[in-house]
Amino acid sequence: MSGVLVILEIQTNSAQRAGRISRISWEALAAGQKLAAAQSLTLTAAIIGADTESLATEIAAKGIATVRVDHPLLAQYTPDGFTLALHQLIQSETPNYMVFPHTYQVRDYAPALAARLNQVLISDVVDIAVQAGDTGPVFTRQLMQGRLNGNYRATGNGPCLISVQAGAFRAEPTQSATTPAAIKPFTPTIEAAQIRTKPGEPFRGSSQSVDLGSAQLIVSVGRGIKEAENIPIVQELATALGAELAASRPICDNGWLSMDHQVGSSGQTVSPKLYLAVGISGAIQHLVGMKGSQCIVAINKDPDAPIFEIADYGIVGDLFEVVPALTAAIKAAKQ
Numbered sequence: 001m002s003g004v005l006v007i008l009e010i011q012t013n014s015a016q017r018a019g020r021i022s023r024i025s026w027e028a029l030a031a032g033q034k035l036a037a038a039q040s041l042t043l044t045a046a047i048i049g050a051d052t053e054s055l056a057t058e059i060a061a062k063g064i065a066t067v068r069v070d071h072p073l074l075a076q077y078t079p080d081g082f083t084l085a086l087h088q089l090i091q092s093e094t095p096n097y098m099v100f101p102h103t104y105q106v107r108d109y110a111p112a113l114a115a116r117l118n119q120v121l122i123s124d125v126v127d128i129a130v131q132a133g134d135t136g137p138v139f140t141r142q143l144m145q146g147r148l149n150g151n152y153r154a155t156g157n158g159p160c161l162i163s164v165q166a167g168a169f170r171a172e173p174t175q176s177a178t179t180p181a182a183i184k185p186f187t188p189t190i191e192a193a194q195i196r197t198k199p200g201e202p203f204r205g206s207s208q209s210v211d212l213g214s215a216q217l218i219v220s221v222g223r224g225i226k227e228a229e230n231i232p233i234v235q236e237l238a239t240a241l242g243a244e245l246a247a248s249r250p251i252c253d254n255g256w257l258s259m260d261h262q263v264g265s266s267g268q269t270v271s272p273k274l275y276l277a278v279g280i281s282g283a284i285q286h287l288v289g290m291k292g293s294q295c296i297v298a299i300n301k302d303p304d305a306p307i308f309e310i311a312d313y314g315i316v317g318d319l320f321e322v323v324p325a326l327t328a329a330i331k332a333a334k335q
């Protein structure tokens with residue numbers, strides 16, 4: 001093949017999206033498309049599991065050549081199973097580049113796969129730059145909680161393995177192609193004895209739990225809200241907008257909202273169309289989790305709050321005045 005091979009992941013940990021291709025996988029595909037276009041390489045997607053026919057059809061319908069990596073022992077994720085299957089796939093397809101979504105699963109098996117190939121994994125990539133005359137693409141990773149960027153170039157013989165950060169590459173909804181692309185089945189050779197771990201039941205958030213990763217609208221609340229009793233003020237705004245409610249870390253640490261609401265370096269990474277930050281200062285650990293949002297609106301009484309440096313729109317004011325007024329205006333506009 002000698003091109004770009006993107007590994008897509010089947011979501012398991014969300015009650016709403018279980019069994020579907022995860023959103024960050026589409027972002028990895030967008031990164032792969034960028035890489036392939038810049039290097040004039042072919043693009044192929046691969047999906048791994050026990051019966052991936054319908055998912056492979058979904059991908060191929062978008063005009064993307066797809067490999068179905070199917071084996072009964074891949075029904076549930078195991079690092080041994082995935083490493084074995086992908087190693088064989090690489091030997092068969094000989095890609096120059098492999099692009100993974102930077103998920104917990106990928107963090108688990110991709111370093112082992114890279115070690116098998118005597119390669120490094122360039123993980124959590126936020127940008128890919130290819131300039132005319134360059135010897136190859138430059139991959140950017142964030143260092144020290146996003147304070148510094150590091151640029152990396154792959155040397156030596158490939159394949160070059162990269163994983164991409166959630167929210168770093170925008171996955172535009174892809175239209176169906178007039179002619180679906182080809183689907184190639186690939187059955188790896190795996191013996192049950194080669195799988196050393198026994199998978200338990202996959203963790204699945206309850207249907208009530210917050211799926212911030214796929215939310216298009218997010219209203220996020222910070223310490224400016226002062227106490228738990230005031231959270232409903234922001235919840236009401238979220239409800240009026242049809243948005244998910246999220247929070248900065250102190251809100252979750254205090255137990256005012258559950259931990260699955262937390263956005264940031266030790267919480268979730270989100271990339272909604274709208275991120276409305278209410279009483280959030282904009283600490284770097286918060287910013288790394290939401291700076292990929294398409295439109296950021298901040299409400300803060302401090303005109304020098306760092307959140308305003310990345311906000312598209314800023315409202316300098318007391319949230320206890322601004323938020324109820326905004327909620328009322330949205331409700332009125334919807335009537």
Ligand SMILES: Cc1cc2nc3c(=O)[nH]c(=O)nc-3n(C[C@H](O)[C@H](O)[C@H](O)COP(=O)(O)OP(=O)(O)OC[C@H]3O[C@@H](n4cnc5c(N)ncnc54)[C@H](O)[C@@H]3O)c2cc1C
Nearest residue numbers: 222223224248249264265266267279280281283286301319
């Ligand atoms: C290892 C590590 C990991 C971390 N991970 C995360 C993480 O994942 N997510 C995260 O969020 N943080 C994380 N943090 C914490 C982070 O450093 C900040 O402490 C935190 O983000 C601050 O939250 P905040 O903006 O809500 O609160 P503050 O920084 O206290 O800001 C509150 C803001 O509200 C404004 N305000 C106050 N009253 C009003 C009012 N009436 N109207 C309008 N505005 C008002 C203030 O001007 C201020 O800007 C982490 C820290 C460390 C060390």
